[in-house]
Amino acid sequence: LGVNYLYMSQPESAEELFLRVLETPGASSTAYQNLVETRLSLGKIEEASQTLAEFEQAYPDHELLTILRARTLFLSGATEEASALATRIVDDPMYPPARRADMWTFLGRMAYWEGRHEDARGAFLEAEKADSGADVATVLDRTVEIALTAALVGDGDWPLTHLETTLRRALAEGVVLDRSTTASLIELSVLTSA
Numbered sequence: 001l002g003v004n005y006l007y008m009s010q011p012e013s014a015e016e017l018f019l020r021v022l023e024t025p026g027a028s029s030t031a032y033q034n035l036v037e038t039r040l041s042l043g044k045i046e047e048a049s050q051t052l053a054e055f056e057q058a059y060p061d062h063e064l065l066t067i068l069r070a071r072t073l074f075l076s077g078a079t080e081e082a083s084a085l086a087t088r089i090v091d092d093p094m095y096p097p098a099r100r101a102d103m104w105t106f107l108g109r110m111a112y113w114e115g116r117h118e119d120a121r122g123a124f125l126e127a128e129k130a131d132s133g134a135d136v137a138t139v140l141d142r143t144v145e146i147a148l149t150a151a152l153v154g155d156g157d158w159p160l161t162h163l164e165t166t167l168r169r170a171l172a173e174g175v176v177l178d179r180s181t182t183a184s185l186i187e188l189s190v191l192t193s194a
Contacts (some may be wrong), residue, residue: 002034014038022054029059038067040087045076067102074110083110090126101130101142108146112153124150140166 003019005014018035021027026081032055037079039048049072063080066089072081089095104127111120124146131139143166 002038005032011042015042023050026085027058029062029064030057033064033068036072040071040075043075045072046070049076053079059109063096064077066099067106070103070106074106074139077111079114083107086110090130097130097133098138101127102128105142105146109149112155117153117155120150120153121155121162123156125174 002017003096005011005017015035015038018031018038019032022035028083032051036048036051039045039051046117052065052068052072055062055068059065066085070082070089073079073085082131086103086107090107092100095103104123106114108120108123108127111117111123127146128139128142129143143163147159148163
């Protein structure tokens with residue numbers, strides 16, 4: 001229900017429900033994750049940080065803690081710490097490729113935020129490389145997400161050119177797009193045609 005509230009653009013209602021779930025014994029890691037992300041989206045950085053600490057205490061080995069910590073640091077203004085944490089992850093081959101790809105994507109977004117478009121593109125390409133062992137649909141999902149981010153910040157023709165190249169390759173391999181990827185492609189085509 002909380003996730004449905006998020007889809008309906010009612011994050012305050014979602015936050016209330018996630019809080020109620022966390023008050024129950026044995027609350028799931030998903031409830032913690034959803035509350036952290038919801039609070040970050042609401043700009044409640046202190047509350048998100050506190051929830052993240054509780055999440056870490058309840059699930060100390062959870063694979064999403066690092067990316068949530070990096071995002072929380074970044075949004076709290078500790079950009080150097082966030083960048084250092086993300087860089088440690090991408091440089092460590094012991095981390096799963098998907099987590100390393102998430103951190104490369106995060107570094108790319110940080111680079112865009114700082115106006116370093118070339119560095120952002122490089123980080124995004126590294127994210128795709130890190131995902132390269134996954135199935136083609138997963139790689140394509142990442143590429144669509146990257147292209148959408150690049151289009152949103154107005155990175156010229158790069159997002160569309162990069163996406164077209166990747167799509168041609170994927171369609172030649174018979175990849176079926178899931179609904180969220182298709183929706184992102186439609187959103188991207190609207191952005192780039194405007």
